[in-house]
Amino acid sequence: MNPHEPAPQLVPLREPDLPRTAKVRPDALRTGWTTGTCSAAAAKAASAALVSGIVQRAVTVSLPAGGLVSFAVERCVVDAGRTAEAVVIKDAGDDPDVTHGAHLTATVTWRTRTGIEIDGGTGVGVVTKPGLGLPVGEAAINPVPRSMITRSVAEVVDLDTRGLRVVISVPDGERMARRTTNARLGIIGGISILGTTGIVRPFSTASWRASVEQAVAVAAAQQQCTVVLATGGRTEKAAIGLLPALPEVCFVEVGDFTGAALRRAVEVGMTDVVFVGMAGKLTKLAAGILMTHYTRSKVSPDLLAGITADAGGDAALVAAVAVANTARHAHELWETAGLLRAAGDLLCARVAGVLVRFTEGRLRARVAMVDFTGMSCVAATEQTWVGPCRSTP
Incomplete structure (x- = not known):
């Protein structure tokens, strides 16, 4: 010193x-999956359904540090090649996480510009104060989850030639957020989509x-x-x-x-x-x-x-x-x-x-x-x- x-x-x-x-607790602890990983899985399932017209029952995504994880798709609907939606339920393992059981929902639609647009829907908070690493006014979907969503979608859609809009929503997310510090930090209207490793330890x-x-x-x-x-x-x-x-x-x-x-x-x-x-x-x-x-x-x-x-x-x-x-x-x-x-x-x-x-x-x-x-x-x-x-x- x-x-x-x-x-x-x-x-x-x-x-x-x-x-x-x-x-x-007497037993070994079970790890779980972040809201970011579950969002990426839902986005990939919805994108695959949109491209193929086939309802998806399971999906596999890669984690930031390597490795693959598979999820059951709770619900998947596709509307004549125009839009698709998929739901993956978050399993937080043995962490006391308020978002355990949340229905991470991805709704995908084509857009005219190539590349991907990611936004938050119902139950995903909006950033209203600085200091959170995201622009004020943007959906509270952190950079690593955004990257995971982009990479997962790119596995089923050629984003160099096609454009896709992905909206992540969480039914009941606003209620869940009341049990977090989001409002005090300036994240209003829902939970944050978080995670740096993809894994909840x-x-x-x-x-x-x-x-x-x-x-x-x-x-x-x-x-x-x-x-x-x-x-x-x-x-x-x-x-x-x-x-x-x-x-x-x-x-x-x-x-x-x-x-x-x-x-x-x-x-x-x-x-x-x-x-x-x-x-x-x-x-x-x-x-x-x-x-x-x-x-x-x-x-x-x-x-x-x-x-x-x-x-x-x-x-x-x-x-x-x-x-x-x-x-x-x-x-x-x-x-x-x-x-x-x-x-x-x-x-x-x-x-x-x-x-x-x-x-x-x-x-x-x-x-x-x-x-x-x-x-x-x-x-x-x-x-x-x-x-x-x-x-x-």
Whole structure:
């Protein structure tokens, strides 16, 4: 940590309990499929029906990281080669997901221009605030699901010579969205179509916490003294790029359970922790929250505004960050103002201070913040880290 930086604020340390729906269960957890994967499957089934005139009963789509998954098509109708519709039901596995059982519905029609147009229908939210990685006014269908839909449709329609409009809708999606933070974030009218890997892994359960603790213990059993904690697949890939000399066993997808991982690392005699994350998780950790499940913690705009001021931001920027819609929005404001490195380094230093305090000084801590693609390290407690993550293309 840079000795010239301000000392980390002594925020209270908290590790909230799990939600009631995420208590210990005796069996192994079953993974599920994201709304993005199910939407891509529905879109492919509907497109195949439109092209062939044949009702589709099953469909197979590819996942972003490779591999194929097959779905039953719950309902499929086609109207004389003009329009077709297909429904795939989401199975979230054992994750306590409010969209489990949702009917992801794709309606496809020909259009005069070549290529694909993707939009949201009933039950899919509309973006009304910045900071979500999508233009204001656009349907809340995230970039990876859009790519999956495009790729899946292109397997049955030549989009270089024909044009297709795909509308994703979710009956009862608006009701489902009331049990999410969508409205607070500015996504109005329904759920978001999400997913970066296509797979729902039950990060939010006590069984996942146990698997995190086990992964830390396995690394220690192989005489490793450093554990690298990443919040998910993209950040883990970034972490591997930042620390390519470390063996794979050192890298742990920690999900929401940073506190549990740190506690186990101390118990098994590790000496160093590296945390790699994006702005949202880092902001929660900087506020002293060591179990970051979305129902148990919120991003603090005041903390981000204070960091903005400490990084040299003017009054207008501090005020803008204080009312930022998300940590991502604050990240974007810092980047626009040319303060991303300075503010990000301060945020990473705050997090490192929290990690050291939580372990009562028994672990040394380094922290890196990556961008929202997971491809670049934009801030860190050590300047030598800053640059492209070498594991990414």
